[in-house]
Amino acid sequence: MKAAYINQVGGIDEIRIGELPMPELHDNEVMIKTLAVSVNFVDTFVRSGGFKTAMDFPFVIGRDAVGTVVEVGKAVAGFHKDELVWTNSMGYDGRPGTTSEFVAVPKSRLYSVPEGTNPIKLVASVHSSATAAILLADILQVQSGNKILIEGAAGHVGTKLATLAKSLGLKVLTTSNIRDFSKLKSLGVSESYDYHDSISAITDKFEYIVDTSGKVDLQDNLAKLTLHGQVGLITAPKTNQFTFDVRQMYTSAQAIKGFVISHASVTQLQHASELLNDNFSAGKLLDDETLQLPMEKAASAQEMLVNGNTKGKKIVLTFN
Template identity: 30%
Template sequence: MKAAFIRRTGPPEVIEYGELPDPQPGPRQCLVRVRAADVNPIDVYVRSGAVPAPLSFPWIPGRDLAGEVIAVGAEVRRFKPGDRVWATGQGFAGRPGTFAELAAVDEEWLHPIPEGVEYETIVALSLVGITAHLALFRCARLIAGETVVICGAGGAVGSVALQMARLTGARVVALAGSAEKVAACREWGADLALDYHDPGLPDAIRKFAPEGVQVWIETGRNPDFDRMVGLTTLNGRMVVFAGRDARPPFPVGPFYVKNLTLYGFAMFNYPAAELRPAAEAINRWTAEGRLRIRIAHVLPLAEAARAHRLQEESTLHGRGSWFGKIVLKP
């Protein structure tokens, strides 16, 4: 099979494209012909060596895939050849990556693709959709009628979280980093959309939610906890899931006197079974046409190095005039 892979960690140029042996599915695995994969920041961190990970070289990057089952192991029960499927959580804990024409995936990590949903759409939603759902509903326990601030709502996770919160009946304050992204947040349904650089932001949120906000979802790498705590109401919940190296000041006193709760989570800590409710919600909303994802680039798998370069420039350096997901097609 053709695949994009690395023989050592380093810059995007370490990614090669060539032939690797076809994977053979185990008893509980499906062999999937990959029709689309996507690029996530974690791929950049692992490929570069910034996030240490046990890698067996040649190592295939990629967390997400969408494609069709072409063979199944003897103990597989949920899928059969011809089924369209998607998965996230690959390329980790010994599971093979997804930047390849074929992938052998444990049955428990696979989800059906609803009729009418394109491979590119569901793969772009996979990791970011699961992350957004976990943040909103497993951690923050967001319910209808509550007000939620989503900081970084112009990004992939934030934009999906914005839509999911609205679908649940919450009031959404979306904070984004440019005029273009603020406008996109309004299109996605934000009740209030602001540039997070705006010095008048705290006053605008207080006017919108005089009693304070119940939930704060922070996707940025350097959270401003003074601002978050100051704008969150009694018994509010805050969720962070970015910024491995961040060490921001934390207002302990104002935090505890409000009975606030701060959650941190990393998606890779969750077993497959705990991701299934999120996957089912993603499938339902996507099939209904109510959950969208912005795709900025669709590139051939042979250009995986270019895709990593684009993702790295955006994620680590804040450069580039584009925003959205990068999808690769074998």
């Protein structure tokens, strides 16, 4: 089968396109014929060795995929031949990646594509959408009726956070560029603020705050939390340093919780898939503009992403 793979971690020039043996199908796995895979920053971290994880070489790159079932393992029930499915947790922790014509996916990491959902839009969405879903539902354990401030909300993760927070019954406020206010309003955001301005001017207090950019001072966010409020961290400032008033934080019973999807449990991923599929069925979370390239352009895709040449679009590699 044709695949994009590396023989060792390193630069983008380590990516090869060539023939590899078909994966072996174990009893608890489903063999899928790949339709498309998305390209995310985490793929560049795995390829470069920046994210340390178990891998066997040659190592197929890529994490997320959508495809059709071609065969099911002996211990698998619930999937059938020709069914359209998706996965978003391959390509690390000892699992081969998805940028290959065929992928053997553990049943526990495979989900059905809701009827009528555009598979390209879905695979472009799942990385940021699952990150948002797990952060809200499992890490912060948000409660309906509370308020959340999403900072930098017009980006890929930010829009998913806004959409899912609204669906979970939160009152959603955001910061973004002024030009994105109308887009965020269409997602159900109650009020938006210019992200060039200090959040100290915002009069509301929040049970939850998530900064998607790492550009807001942690102390400013803590000052805007309620008693028992929580800050969710999914990135860090360029300096990798924050200072904050520790006494004020702990006497207010506040919490700072970090999350990366690479450490999500199978249970968290499965819960997220249910929330995502509910939203996909309703036509939500599918708002990313995509840049589609053939899978043979896997190296070019990572180079574009690293160099910031995607023009805000999600790169999707497609298979003939």
